[in-house]
Amino acid sequence: MTQVLKVTVDRHEFYLAPDASAEELSRTIADVIRAGGGLVRLPTRPDQQITVLISPGVPVVIEQFDGYDGPKSASGVDAPAAGFDYDDY
Helix, strand or coil, X not given: CCEXXXXXXXXXXXXXXXXXXXXXXXXXXXXXXXXXXEEEEEEEXXXXXXXXXXXCCCCEEEEEEECCCCXXXXXXXXXXXXXXXXXXX
């Protein structure tokens, strides 16, 4: 299984690039909060980052869990499960 790293800042969820490090991100966020707040770059893809303002009092949750290792589409995105039809819901 592939490990997935998800960061939730307030109620905004960010899924990070596969090469992102939970330990490094935890240290960076803790340092920024100790300094009174600041901008933290979250690598959402190998070639893309999102910058988020982190400050004391803003809830930040870092989750690491097993992800999906199934087939990928041509764009590299996880392919939907076979037989799944959105119209059924």
